[in-house]
Amino acid sequence: MARTITDGSRCRRNSKLETFLKRNTERDVYERIRAYEPCVVVSRTISKVFMHVVLSDDGIYLTEYPPRTLQLGVQFRDIVDIALINDLPDFLSGRAREQSLHICVVYTSAKDAGKGDLRNRGSAVCKPHPASSSAPEHMGRSAPVAGKTRVSPPCGHMCIIVCALLFALAISVKCRTLIEIKHVASQTKNFTLILHLVNQPKQNTNKNRRNLVPTRRSSSNLVMKRMVRERSGEEQEAELHLYAVSLSSQIYLHLQSSWSSYIMRSTLMLDPLYMRKCNMPSSPLPRKQRPWEQTSQLFCQLSGELLQEHLGVESLYLLLQELCTAAHRDAAIRKLFWRSAELYPFLVHTLVDTSAISQDRPHTTDTLLLCTLLVQTLTLMFRETASEPARQSVLTSKQGSVTASMLQAVLTDSELALPVAPRLHHDLIISYTELQALQAEYLDVVSGLLFEVLVLCQEASHTPDPGHFLTVGWIFTMLQSHPSLVGFVDYQAQQVVLVLTHSRCPLSPPQAVLLYQRCTVLLACLQNNATLSTYITTHYKEEFKYYVGVSELKDKLPPHYPISKRVQHLLTALLHRVLHEPPALTVRERGP
Structure with missing residues (x-):
């Protein structure tokens, strides 16, 4: 069973939470819980609530403080990105505000998001969180139109008329949120037009920076307005924000590790x-x-x-x-x-x-x-x-x-x-x-x-x-004088090039996982050892420049592999390093 992590070390157990989890989940589910930690949670249905964040082997679960019910926050299969945000939360003050750690979990939302629990894993748990069962209709279903009558999406000139009416409604009716308007607009064929018009006054509110800045910006209420974003087609992107109250918190590292383990296991x-x-x-x-x-x-x-x-x-x-x-x-x-x-x-x-x-x-x-x-x-x-x-x-x-x-x-x-x-x-x-x-x-x-x-x-x-x-530094210091270090790294780089250029046949699931592991090892060598970085860029710059690219992965990694997106992200970071381009973003800054 996991232990909560604070102050950089494993501290005392939260016996009340562990007793709650043990009583309300079956043993095999309880044994797969990896970590837990108290955080302030902000999501589509939760507004700045101090809760326990529980990491299982399949997703992020949330429970009150003290625990009463258990609800699903995000499943790992839906996560797109996990990033640190360099800001200062407005709703915290004093030392807690300065030492907070803001984590943004970006995921593709499902229609039943927020309503699942560990019962899906075959466990007997308490009822879903009341907030999830009473969530607004627009959070998970098509918005009703004209009272109780549900109509089909309009077409032709009627579509344009409806879009115009919706845009006027977005301006005049203050009680209706931007998220609601987007969901109604998404029912029309020309929903991208209205989304552009609604979003136009708010351009350039989110600034991404390549490097950490000395000062941390104040967090804004726009986080709540950005909680749901429309993507191509019917795909929807949402965010779960976790605010740990200690800079030494390891919840971010546990999240990355748990997500990595999940995508490897589910691919295999x-x-x-x-x-x-x-x-x-x-x-x-x-x-x-x-x-x-x-x-x-x-x-x-x-x-x-x-x-x-x-x-x-x-x-x-x-x-x-x-x-x-x-x-x-x-x-x-x-x-x-x-x-x-x-x-x-x-x-x-x-x-x-x-x-x-x-x-x-x-x-x-x-x-x-x-x-x-x-x-x-x-x-x-x-x-x-x-x-x-x-x-x-x-x-x-x-x-x-x-x-x-x-x-x-x-x-x-x-x-x-x-x-x-x-x-x-x-x-x-x-x-x-x-x-x-x-x-x-x-x-x-x-x-x-x-x-x-x-x-x-x-x-x-x-x-x-x-x-x-x-x-990581200890590893490379200890292996620095090993006679086979360069030869081993050379072989790993050689295999990455070969697997992406040898044939156009899709990789098997084990081969895809192995490529993910090799890219991780090579990226660590480039980032942490000057000798190995020089060797790789000297001997493999031409191969990476002309034969290795993210476009080659489209034919190699089927989109239904859970690990495909992560391999693309790693390969992009690897190419940036080898070709002496700026590294990929690891920390994002959210503007006011």
Whole structure:
């Protein structure tokens, strides 16, 4: 279960909120709650209310302070962007105003937005928030016209007449909000004309800046008027504003991490092979979870077998496969992994011992397969366990020496150190092509592991606690002298270019997720290491300039992949860095 984060560290638990959540959600839903934090909430139906923001694995939920009911704020599948706003909220004063953290969640609104709850996940919770059930009709349905009669959208000259009447109504009737007018106007074919006329006096009220400015502007009541924006066609864009009352709040980082995990998981779920690996039921009914006590007992038995002495390679491989499969199917296994003080060091030390990095130890199928499985298992244990308190303790124990050993061990380049024939295992002649395929698979899973570690360290980098030394800077300082660092990064950049230029066939869901992870790793290299940044821009500037572009992704990434938009955003930021253009916006400023 998540803990609320304030003052840069994990603080005391909110027992009242956790008791409320535990009583009103089923165990599997409760275990998937990642974090919670009190914030001032502003949305289409909520006006500056101090509430608990609860992050699950599928969306943002809101509950009162103290908790009484639970309602859905935004589902991760609908989110377009999560941004920090550099302003000062008018409704706060004193120290709270100066230390506030304004987060804007932009999402495409659904007709039933604000009316969902965790019941959709198969849980038994209290009734939806009264505010959501009593929301105005114009928030989720077509506005009624002429009393109770619902008419079809007019056409021809009648459409123009109706638009003109609506525009006059927008000026004369003060009690009707701009949002209502937009919703009525959207029922006509020429609704863009009236929207332009209504919005014309308010041009240039929102200014985006590329860099942070020294002073923070005052927030304006226009935030409420911007809560809903019309997009192309029938698509509607809305905003959820969260105001954390501490600059050391980590709700923004948890939001980014949770959203990233969701889009990766939901994209992978489109792959039938991944679905089978996770043992997802074909029936829409939720699979019944094991009781926690039974899961804990099975985990203790499996970990005991893994930690026994004189374990053979074949037995180790089979036990690791069992652990990996169990972690795929049950998030509780991943939490129990970090609560065991012995398993993480054991897997890392095994990886170091069997790694094929050493020049005097040639590549074989056994070492490559075992190292790949070890890295896959470690990567999976990092996935969606940021809210587990024991994870930070395990990773930082012994001044992070175990974590440093893991990163040193996994790093390798694409050059194979091939054995001579007499040293081949079981005297089998393994082809160079097969070894190359195994090596490529290993390098792919290493990209996934580095991605997870980078996400972890990016959160710590924004934490003022000096004890959180696992930062992005720490990673690159520790790997600076590694002989394979440049070769590894070169391979990652090479694969990004190849996947976008090799063929016009769409990427599979796992390939799309891997591209997302590689772009994240490369962008971190460009932003945090001068040597790697110089190498990438020197050796790949021409390729990125002429062969890599966002337009190439249209044929590569199907629009129904949840991760497609995020990959486009990352690739744009990557191109800006490589071509020495200004970086993509990360913080926006909202004008008065």
